[in-house]
Amino acid sequence: MAEIIKKATRDAYGESLVALAAEYPDLVVLDSDLAAATKTVMFRKAYPDRFFDCGISEQNMMGIAAGLAASGKQVFASTFAMFAAGRAFEQVRNSIGYPHLPVKIGATHAGISVGEDGATHQCCEDIALMRTIPGMTIINPADAVETAAAMRAVMKLDGPVYMRFGRLAVPVIFDDTLKFEIGKGIQIKEGNDVTIIATGLMVSEAIAAAELLENEGISARVINMATIKPLDTEIVLKAAKETRAIVTAEEHSIIGGLGGAVAETVCEALPVPVVRVGVNDVFGRSGPALDLLKLFGLSAENIADKAKQAIKMKNS
Amino acid sequence: MDATTKKQLLITATKIRMAVIEGTYNAKSGHPGGSLSIADTLAVLYFLHMRTDPANPGWQDRDRLVLSKGHTAPALYGALALSGFFPVEEIPTLRHIDSHLQGHPDMKGTPGVDMSTGSLGQGISAAVGMALAAKLDGSDRRVFAILGDGELEEGQVWEATMFAAHKKLDNLCLIIDNNHLQIDGTVEEVNSPYPIPEKFVAFGFNVITIDGHDLDQIESALTAAAGYKGKPTAIIQKSVKGKGVSFMENQVGWHGTAPNKEQYEQAMQELKAQLAKYEEA
Numbered sequence: 001m002a003e004i005i006k007k008a009t010r011d012a013y014g015e016s017l018v019a020l021a022a023e024y025p026d027l028v029v030l031d032s033d034l035a036a037a038t039k040t041v042m043f044r045k046a047y048p049d050r051f052f053d054c055g056i057s058e059q060n061m062m063g064i065a066a067g068l069a070a071s072g073k074q075v076f077a078s079t080f081a082m083f084a085a086g087r088a089f090e091q092v093r094n095s096i097g098y099p100h101l102p103v104k105i106g107a108t109h110a111g112i113s114v115g116e117d118g119a120t121h122q123c124c125e126d127i128a129l130m131r132t133i134p135g136m137t138i139i140n141p142a143d144a145v146e147t148a149a150a151m152r153a154v155m156k157l158d159g160p161v162y163m164r165f166g167r168l169a170v171p172v173i174f175d176d177t178l179k180f181e182i183g184k185g186i187q188i189k190e191g192n193d194v195t196i197i198a199t200g201l202m203v204s205e206a207i208a209a210a211e212l213l214e215n216e217g218i219s220a221r222v223i224n225m226a227t228i229k230p231l232d233t234e235i236v237l238k239a240a241k242e243t244r245a246i247v248t249a250e251e252h253s254i255i256g257g258l259g260g261a262v263a264e265t266v267c268e269a270l271p272v273p274v275v276r277v278g279v280n281d282v283f284g285r286s287g288p289a290l291d292l293l294k295l296f297g298l299s300a301e302n303i304a305d306k307a308k309q310a311i312k313m314k315n316s
Numbered sequence: 317m318d319a320t321t322k323k324q325l326l327i328t329a330t331k332i333r334m335a336v337i338e339g340t341y342n343a344k345s346g347h348p349g350g351s352l353s354i355a356d357t358l359a360v361l362y363f364l365h366m367r368t369d370p371a372n373p374g375w376q377d378r379d380r381l382v383l384s385k386g387h388t389a390p391a392l393y394g395a396l397a398l399s400g401f402f403p404v405e406e407i408p409t410l411r412h413i414d415s416h417l418q419g420h421p422d423m424k425g426t427p428g429v430d431m432s433t434g435s436l437g438q439g440i441s442a443a444v445g446m447a448l449a450a451k452l453d454g455s456d457r458r459v460f461a462i463l464g465d466g467e468l469e470e471g472q473v474w475e476a477t478m479f480a481a482h483k484k485l486d487n488l489c490l491i492i493d494n495n496h497l498q499i500d501g502t503v504e505e506v507n508s509p510y511p512i513p514e515k516f517v518a519f520g521f522n523v524i525t526i527d528g529h530d531l532d533q534i535e536s537a538l539t540a541a542a543g544y545k546g547k548p549t550a551i552i553q554k555s556v557k558g559k560g561v562s563f564m565e566n567q568v569g570w571h572g573t574a575p576n577k578e579q580y581e582q583a584m585q586e587l588k589a590q591l592a593k594y595e596e597a
């Protein structure tokens with residue numbers, strides 16, 4: 001097996017901003033005193049005249065982003081997921097979502113892999129919050145390559161988008177052959193007994209889970225679902241029809257995220273068992289990111305267990 | 317300003333007030349009090365001061381107005397309709413289910429509305445973003461934001477204010493409608509924002525205090541703001557909530573209540589009398 005290269009999606013986010021800046025002269029970037037952490041610092045260094053630090057005022061930043069977008073600018077507004085989706089929720093809803101302004105929210109440090117900072121900064125509710133805003137696109141890339149592709153794609157989007165990135169360096173899964181399309185899931189592995197639909201850093205865990213299952217003679221399909229809204233219902237329902245059992249995997253609350261979206265889709269059109277792997281309606285805690293992921297069940301082993309549970313349910 | 321201009325603006329401001337009463341009466345809801353207190357300011361802005369083109373509401377180099385106190389949309393709709401952004405005949409459809417005149421301003425639905433507002437404290441940030449965009453474009457277009465005095469209780473206002481001064485956005489002009497009243501009582505009773513001028517001075521603004529019902533003072537303040545370089549301006553206008561309708565003036569209860577038929581008729585009678593007086597002058 002080739003050596004695993006690891007890179008945080010936030011790093012790819014910062015690099016992408018710089019890469020896109022030359023092509024899009026109207027691109028401006030906002031941050032709220034977290035440039036070094038969100039990696040917008042890369043853009044600040046390269047294009048200081050197009051970078052605006054709003055200071056520690058996320059609500060104001062979202063409004064400024066709305067005003068810039070209403071004036072024809074391509075805007076990325078960046079902060080941690082907790083503050084982008086949580087603290088500034090109503091600003092995102094009313095100043096960006098309601099007028100459907102093409103503001104791109106670059107939310108980093110999503111999920112419990114924030115690590116040592118602990119529960120106050122480990123946002124596991126952002127997808128649920130953003131999903132409820134009409135017209136909001138939500139993209140949670142699995143790796144650095146998909147981040148770069150998604151960043152390029154959202155530049156053409158005429159509406160608000162919530163981009164969800166992580167702090168932790170995660171395995172690079174894709175290469176240059178990746179064909180990213182907003183609203184389209186990608187089948188990574190064929191399988192007939194169960195489908196694992198994963199997003200973000202859980203995609204590499206899903207791939208590992210499929211290998212564990214393969215060793216036990218279970219054929220698991222793996223789908224990478226970077227776009228959580230609008231959900232690729234076609235690929236979900238095809239999986240429901242062909243494998244009759246689904247497991248979802250996300251670094252987010254089991255309430256209202258990818259698991260919720262998949263369950264809603266399946267329940268209404270083609271009911272089959274859907275078992276959700278995610279943060280089980282609890283707050284996070286301090287600790288090393290990799291240990292936390294294991295502690296909260298965000299692991300290949302847990303996905304494999306849940307896959308067997310889903311298969312058992314469909315057969316009972 | 318010359319006598320002819322002043323006469324026209326007095327007539328326009330009265331017609332905006334009539335639109336407020338017409339709209340809220342037909343909607344059986346809405347916010348007449350704070351709409352009436354900004355009618356004179358809107359008349360000067362849209363009919364004398366601002367650079368707009370009703371035939372081309374999306375014109376990139378137009379001046380922009382963000383009604384941060386979005387609940388006073390009836391006055392904005394009056395000013396926009398009288399300017400020609402949409403027919404005056406649509407005013408009575410305010411808040412109706414098939415109307416594009418929403419309870420609070422909707423930039424996607426109503427020509428001339430520059431920002432969707434209504435949740436207090438948010439419009440000012442969007443106005444700051446628009447002022448920043450104008451600077452980036454090297455454009456001389458200006459951005460106006462009208463805020464309530466009660467709205468100053470929102471923390472976001474001060475986040476936006478701090479940023480605007482820090483970035484020296486002298487193309488931004490805030491107008492604080494100091495009518496003293498908010499839903500639960502006087503601003504002093506509820507959670508006093510006073511002293512207002514000192515706060516804006518401390519936050520790095522050029523501050524001008526005026527009588528919000530004196531057209532000459534409004535225009536000279538706007539002109540002074542346009543000429544002031546290096547700082548954004550805050551015009552603090554002392555105003556009367558419900559101005560122009562005797563029984564609504566300075567009454568907390570007329571914040572968010574529509575007139576009934578009898579009240580509507582009395583209000584329109586008073587405004588028509590004012591209109592006749594201005595037209596005859």
